[in-house]
Amino acid sequence: MANEAVVTINTDADVVAARQKGRELATELGFVSTDSTLLATAISELARNIIRYAKHGEILIAPVQSGDRVGITVVARDKGPGIANIPLAMQDGFSTSGGLGLGLPGVKRLMDEFHLVSDANTGTTVTIKKWKR
Template structure:
């Protein structure tokens, strides 16, 4: 993976495309099978949130290098309604859809670095990084 990969999330099938692109990128960077699964799960959760709550949006995959470390950066960007209470959204069990509420907190747990920026009425940007273990 030499450049950014941008996967638009418009329909449910785009979640599958984003998952596959993430798995392929993780494999090319030589992530372990377990980390490939973590990355794929995180992408699936982020893409599903865009599909359910904030269409349209994008999943952006990017190989990054920092302080002699290689990582895969996943950015989920949307122009949806935004998140009113980020702290609450990061609590396990919190849901607005009646689901398990494992999505965003789960992504945070699965990845090494995590940040979320959201403006109500403008959209949300979630960035998550998994670093390759040497």
């Protein structure tokens, strides 16, 4: 099975690097092109949030298997200030006018699974999964 990759996120160029890594792995695993695009876009948003709110962090991109299913899991981790109001951050305004403007409801819509852990002491970890169709 393909290898996992960790991309350190420090600058805006790393956002591009992270999403390209995601697309590479998706292509390698035989994802349909649309799903590769959805995955790359979600990674881009998560990487962007790291730079904007935490300055530094990392994104792990790894293949996952569950029974017959093959997929990709992405873990975006930072030690930033954390999200004070998670329900508000997940509130869907379907645009920047609603929620906190983190784009997290949008990322959730792009993916099959979405998990968010955040607090002021440890920072924020977003875990997303996309299964191959």
